[in-house]
Amino acid sequence: MNTLAISLGIVGVPQIILIAVIVLLLFGGKKIPELMKGIGSGIKEFKNAAKDDQPANSKKEEETKE
Known part of the structure; x- marks a missing residue:
């Protein structure tokens, strides 16, 4: 690890x-x-897109579990 830092x-x-x-x-x-x-x-748009996408992913996971 130290050799990597050096x-x-x-x-x-x-x-x-x-x-x-x-x-x-x-x-x-x-x-x-x-x-x-x-x-x-750009960072603000990325965070908003990630936040909007998150509930969609959880819905897909619930459907696959059923």
């Missing part, structure tokens, strides 16, 4: 700051809020 590397604060700076340089300050809004709405 080979993949451990993500620390300096690495996260470096990634944030690269993203800021690539997309610019004005695009980042738009990207986050799009990601947030």
Whole structure:
């Protein structure tokens, strides 16, 4: 397990700051809020779809048990 962590590397604060700076340089300050809004709405839609699908799955399981 330790060899896996060593080979993949451990993500620390300096690495996260470096990634944030690269993203800021690539997309610019004005695009980042738009990207986050799009990601947030996508996650929200996914959660709603998963919630709506869950009762349908439980109904199918009940039918197969009978």
